[in-house]
Amino acid sequence: MELAKETLALIQKEFLLEWRQKYAINGILLYLASTVFICYLSFGNSKLFASTWNALFWIILLFTSVNAVAKSFMQERAARHIYYYSVASPQGIILSKIVYNAIIMSILALMGFGMYSVVLGNPVQDKELFLINILLGAIGFSTTLTMISGIASKGNNSSTLMAILSFPVIIPMLLLLIKISKNAIDGLAWSVSSKDVLILVSINVMLGALSYLLFPYLWRS
Amino acid sequence: MNIELKKKSVLNWWKILAILLLFYTVIGGLLMEVPRRDILNESIRNLYFHVPMWFGMIIMLTISAVASIGYLSNSKSRFDIIASEMVNMGAIFGILGLITGMLWAEYTWGKFWSGDPKQKASVAGLLIYFGYMVLRASFSDDQLRARVSAVFSILAYPTFIVLIFVLPRLVDSLHPGNGGNPGFNAYDLDARMRMVFYPAVIAFSLLGVWIATLRIRIRTIDNLVIDKNYEKENSVILDHKVK
Numbered sequence: 001m002e003l004a005k006e007t008l009a010l011i012q013k014e015f016l017l018e019w020r021q022k023y024a025i026n027g028i029l030l031y032l033a034s035t036v037f038i039c040y041l042s043f044g045n046s047k048l049f050a051s052t053w054n055a056l057f058w059i060i061l062l063f064t065s066v067n068a069v070a071k072s073f074m075q076e077r078a079a080r081h082i083y084y085y086s087v088a089s090p091q092g093i094i095l096s097k098i099v100y101n102a103i104i105m106s107i108l109a110l111m112g113f114g115m116y117s118v119v120l121g122n123p124v125q126d127k128e129l130f131l132i133n134i135l136l137g138a139i140g141f142s143t144t145l146t147m148i149s150g151i152a153s154k155g156n157n158s159s160t161l162m163a164i165l166s167f168p169v170i171i172p173m174l175l176l177l178i179k180i181s182k183n184a185i186d187g188l189a190w191s192v193s194s195k196d197v198l199i200l201v202s203i204n205v206m207l208g209a210l211s212y213l214l215f216p217y218l219w220r221s
Numbered sequence: 222m223n224i225e226l227k228k229k230s231v232l233n234w235w236k237i238l239a240i241l242l243l244f245y246t247v248i249g250g251l252l253m254e255v256p257r258r259d260i261l262n263e264s265i266r267n268l269y270f271h272v273p274m275w276f277g278m279i280i281m282l283t284i285s286a287v288a289s290i291g292y293l294s295n296s297k298s299r300f301d302i303i304a305s306e307m308v309n310m311g312a313i314f315g316i317l318g319l320i321t322g323m324l325w326a327e328y329t330w331g332k333f334w335s336g337d338p339k340q341k342a343s344v345a346g347l348l349i350y351f352g353y354m355v356l357r358a359s360f361s362d363d364q365l366r367a368r369v370s371a372v373f374s375i376l377a378y379p380t381f382i383v384l385i386f387v388l389p390r391l392v393d394s395l396h397p398g399n400g401g402n403p404g405f406n407a408y409d410l411d412a413r414m415r416m417v418f419y420p421a422v423i424a425f426s427l428l429g430v431w432i433a434t435l436r437i438r439i440r441t442i443d444n445l446v447i448d449k450n451y452e453k454e455n456s457v458i459l460d461h462k463v464k
Binding site for chain 2: 147148151152154155156157161164165167168169171172175176195196199203206207210211214217218220
């Protein structure tokens with residue numbers, strides 16, 4: 001209960017911080033929009049295959065989330081981290097960051113999907129499954145990337161570290177997401193994707209639990 | 222420099238076992254009878270050299286993950302050295318596994334790289350551990366490096382296991398034993414092959430652990446030397462101040 005209250009307070013703080021300095025969220029929105037537009041211009045007028053459409057969409061989302069989440073531990077100054085260290089528990093901090101990033105990523109992913117469909121067309125037949133999959137992806141990306149950004153922020157040259165540490169770790173999740181959304185594009189029955197969804201959720205739970213357990217050790221330094 | 226190290230006999234029993242089994246693997250693996258199968262033919266012998274690499278890699282990465290947990294629970298630098306050296310050795314085994322697999326694939330599948338799910342998964346797994354090495358290189362403070370890389374290693378290991386064991390099973394693979402290909406699974410791997418295969422797995426795993434322990438000892442001695450020198454320098458400074 002204590003932890004839940006603390007986490008809520010910290011999430012509130014994250015949103016307040018975001019609201020006061022809007023450049024971060026606006027920056028990442030613009031990043032998403034210009035990436036989508038660049039992809040649209042690069043493909044010209046040629047019609048995309050469903051699989052290309054799908055892969056391109058997830059790659060755009062991956063790069064956006066790496067950039068959006070990377071700032072969770074790099075944005076604030078070291079002095080402020082010491083302050084949080086004295087007033088909050090590490091579990092509260094990592095949970096609040098994960099939840100906050102998941103919310104932001106869901107919003108970004110849905111907006112990205114909207115923009116992407118407008119310029120590059122929308123071949124999706126099973127819209128509900130696709131949307132559920134996007135939300136699962138947003139939550140999964142935020143769980144994995146939040147912890148990795150914590151790790152990367154400790155090293156020198158953290159933006160390169162963020163990319164090289166997160167890309168391979170996120171591959172299993174990305175492959176499953178692409179597979180499920182391909183099923184949704186083809187309008188296959190939900191029972192076809194249920195196994196993949198289950199594996200995706202369990203990878204997610206596993207990474208979430210590991211972050212929860214490991215973050216205190218990372219935080220101590 | 223008088224650093225005292227525990228005197229150990231040069232060859233333990235398991236090192237002798239490793240040498241004997243390696244000779245047996247190479248000689249037996251190349252000369253003993255193997256079942257005749259279409260397409261595979263004599264290339265079936267690659268089982269003795271390719272598959273033990275993956276066993277060795279997984280064993281060494283598991284030791285590394287356990288050592289990382291050990292480091293987080295009691296912060297002894299020995300665990301950190303074990304974790305990092307086991308990853309180095311595991312990565313070498315992974316690269317060798319990939320090369321032996323690709324050579325074999327050239328002669329049986331017709332291409333070095335045919336986008337097989339297991340090929341992709343093993344490269345992705347290697348990328349995780351190359352990331353680990355770069356992460357280690359990006360710290361100048363020893364304790365911070367040890368702790369952060371232990372955290373990453375524990376996070377990465379389950380992902381690696383999912384990548385290697387779960388995902389390739391969800392799709393058809395060209396690998397023997399998958400997707401209806403003739404393979405080496407339970408009823409296919411006959412007694413003659415098992416006679417060489419199991420010793421080969423043990424031999425290569427022991428060899429890997431042996432090389433890793435040597436490197437761990439070198440690193441431990443290096444650290445001791447650095448500590449001694451540090452003490453010496455500091456004592457000189459202290460003496461100077463006293464005077």
